[in-house]
Amino acid sequence: MNENDIKEVIFTILKRLAPESDPSELAPDENIRKALDIDSFDALNFFVRIDEELGVSVPEADYGKLNTLTEMLAYFSRRLA
Amino acid sequence: MAEFCMPSLGSDMQAGTLIEWRVQQGDRVRRRDVIAVVETDKAAIEIEVYEDGVIESLLVEPGEKVAVGTAMAVIGTESAVKEQAMPAISAPGMHRGKVSPYARTLAAARGVDLNMVIGTGPEGAICAADIEQAAPAEPAKPAEQPGEVAEPTQRAAMRRAIASAMARSKREIPHYYLQTRIDMHRTLQWLASENAQRPIKERILPVVPLIRAVALALGEVPELNGYWLDDHHRISEAMHIGFVIALRQGGLMAPAILHADALGLDELMTALRDLIQRARSGGLRSTEMTDATVTITSLGDLGVETVYGIIYPPQVALVGFGKIIEQPWAEDGMLGIRPVLTATLAADHRATDGHRGAQFLDALNRYLQEPEKL
Numbered sequence: 001m002n003e004n005d006i007k008e009v010i011f012t013i014l015k016r017l018a019p020e021s022d023p024s025e026l027a028p029d030e031n032i033r034k035a036l037d038i039d040s041f042d043a044l045n046f047f048v049r050i051d052e053e054l055g056v057s058v059p060e061a062d063y064g065k066l067n068t069l070t071e072m073l074a075y076f077s078r079r080l081a
Numbered sequence: 082m083a084e085f086c087m088p089s090l091g092s093d094m095q096a097g098t099l100i101e102w103r104v105q106q107g108d109r110v111r112r113r114d115v116i117a118v119v120e121t122d123k124a125a126i127e128i129e130v131y132e133d134g135v136i137e138s139l140l141v142e143p144g145e146k147v148a149v150g151t152a153m154a155v156i157g158t159e160s161a162v163k164e165q166a167m168p169a170i171s172a173p174g175m176h177r178g179k180v181s182p183y184a185r186t187l188a189a190a191r192g193v194d195l196n197m198v199i200g201t202g203p204e205g206a207i208c209a210a211d212i213e214q215a216a217p218a219e220p221a222k223p224a225e226q227p228g229e230v231a232e233p234t235q236r237a238a239m240r241r242a243i244a245s246a247m248a249r250s251k252r253e254i255p256h257y258y259l260q261t262r263i264d265m266h267r268t269l270q271w272l273a274s275e276n277a278q279r280p281i282k283e284r285i286l287p288v289v290p291l292i293r294a295v296a297l298a299l300g301e302v303p304e305l306n307g308y309w310l311d312d313h314h315r316i317s318e319a320m321h322i323g324f325v326i327a328l329r330q331g332g333l334m335a336p337a338i339l340h341a342d343a344l345g346l347d348e349l350m351t352a353l354r355d356l357i358q359r360a361r362s363g364g365l366r367s368t369e370m371t372d373a374t375v376t377i378t379s380l381g382d383l384g385v386e387t388v389y390g391i392i393y394p395p396q397v398a399l400v401g402f403g404k405i406i407e408q409p410w411a412e413d414g415m416l417g418i419r420p421v422l423t424a425t426l427a428a429d430h431r432a433t434d435g436h437r438g439a440q441f442l443d444a445l446n447r448y449l450q451e452p453e454k455l
Contacts, residue, residue, distance in 0.1 A: 018329065019329070020329065020330075037329070039327070039382045040286050040287075040288070040381075040382050041286065041353075041354065041357050044281070044284065044286060047281050048281050048282050051280075051281050051282075057280070057281055058281070059277065060273060060276045060277065060284060061273070061277075
């Protein structure tokens with residue numbers, strides 16, 4: 001799975017959580033939760049779906065390292081390598 | 082024999098629109114069964130029935146908007162059924178014969194008065210074909226993006242509903258406000274080690290121990306759990322905690338976690354997840370909309386430190402939580418850094434005094450210092 005595939009998965013999940021948004025317009029270093037107004041419940045739902053789709057279980061301690069698209073792509077690429 | 086009336090699903094509700102009946106004439110119902118779906122200014126709510134019985138007649142058609150208190154159905158209670166129930170009181174404009182559910186939906190969609198339709202089904206029942214006969218389908222028009230047209234109206238209606246409840250609150254309730262800072266390091270540490278052992282799906286969010294601590298603290302200061310009604314303070318024995326949920330399209334709802342005091346952390350997490358999902362996608366029940374005895378609002382997700390809440394009438398208290406922020410913390414002559422939560426209480430001074438309110442916040446703090454007991 002390359003970065004583009006991962007990005008697709010992230011966008012699909014975000015679109016489900018924030019249907020009125022267009023995640024592809026996110027800037028690489030934009031804070032995703034703030035940009036899309038995602039609360040802590042939907043943030044948890046995001047990681048549940050990431051686990052289901054990518055098979056990557058994100059420990060709670062890492063939540064804070066995953067604020068932007070750049071951070072997520074790097075993190076998931078590394079975990080999937 | 083009992084009339085089932087349009088319930089008030091909140092102090093701000095004047096009328097509701099019947100979306101659908103989930104029962105038909107002759108159906109046997111039990112207390113707490115969902116028998117109808119009603120659209121309010123805020124959402125489509127599943128309406129529960131309050132007693133066992135048999136549906137004798139349905140008085141309101143789907144699509145009709147009726148005022149709170151209007152009789153919507155006649156339910157024969159068990160004893161009345163045995164004694165041969167009286168025929169339903171007739172009112173003009175209401176069809177009493179049998180109508181198939183699909184025919185009802187069609188009639189509503191095409192604006193057909195069921196009284197004007199002659200049924201050709203068994204026992205004169207009106208079926209879909211009769212509606213087709215009365216009002217043939219118009220050729221399909223190109224869609225006018227109904228979502229975009231309907232949304233602003235619904236948003237405006239919700240805004241008005243919130244406006245009326247909040248204006249009533251500020252007009253009638255003499256609020257007093259108390260605030261305390263709570264060291265959250267014990268609860269957060271306990272939660273982190275608990276969550277580390279759990280699969281993602283079973284992890285608990287920090288707001289859950291907060292709700293649990295509120296339930297326990299209210300057990301010590303029950304005066305804050307209840308209503309101010311007819312110039313009297315009524316303490317509620319049941320504890321149904323309303324939780325404020327922001328909706329993505331704007332506006333908010335505060336449905337209740339029923340019997341929250343009987344739920345442990347895992348059960349609370351499940352209940353809250355379920356409630357949030359249904360608040361956002363539909364399917365809340367009438368008791369969840371009406372029965373809250375106290376409300377919690379948590380704005381911590383947005384980085385707000387302190388919430389000065391407005392009580393939802395006729396309740397007498399609202400507990401507010403801000404964001405948990407690392408702050409300098411002096412204790413035992415030492416300065417350290419702690420994750421600190423600002424908890425506030427907005428309470429009705431007619432029902433309680435600041436002294437009791439302070440005891441509540443003190444108890445809340447105490448419970449959050451012993452998370453393993455939550």
